[in-house]
Amino acid sequence: MLHKDLLHMLCLARDKLRLMQDSPLSVQQVADEVGMSLYHFIRLYKAVFGETPNQYQIRMRLEKAKLLLVASDLSITDVCMEVGYSSLGTFSDLFSRRFGMAPSTYREMFRPAVRVSDEVPRQFIPDCFSLMGGAPNLQSNIREASLI
Numbered sequence: 001m002l003h004k005d006l007l008h009m010l011c012l013a014r015d016k017l018r019l020m021q022d023s024p025l026s027v028q029q030v031a032d033e034v035g036m037s038l039y040h041f042i043r044l045y046k047a048v049f050g051e052t053p054n055q056y057q058i059r060m061r062l063e064k065a066k067l068l069l070v071a072s073d074l075s076i077t078d079v080c081m082e083v084g085y086s087s088l089g090t091f092s093d094l095f096s097r098r099f100g101m102a103p104s105t106y107r108e109m110f111r112p113a114v115r116v117s118d119e120v121p122r123q124f125i126p127d128c129f130s131l132m133g134g135a136p137n138l139q140s141n142i143r144e145a146s147l148i
Contacts, residue, residue: 009034010048013041017053018060024084027053061085062098069107076103 031041085091
């Protein structure tokens, strides 16, 4: 069983890995910040979260890319750069393998759903965001259920 301080450190590390600012932290930098060797950090991280830190970073980048593709007017190249990839080919290949279609096809397929209502459809909102209060309909459903 993991000690709660260790779990807290791993959660903080996950938050740091999620950041996609000008220079995202490497897995080695995050491991150093939480005071663990790289190997130990990766092993514990995967045991707790079910994926390696690198897999998590890729997943977060691609989730952000999905949102940008349907909710912004950025070009696909600009989306690629915005989520931290310097190669459009690498980005397109990863996106296609993960979601079964090219970024341009994804945009063509899902952008009309966003443009009609001017809101981001529920399926594009990460579950963790919905649970933290980001989706008002979900929160009202939870309140209603607790009143019953």
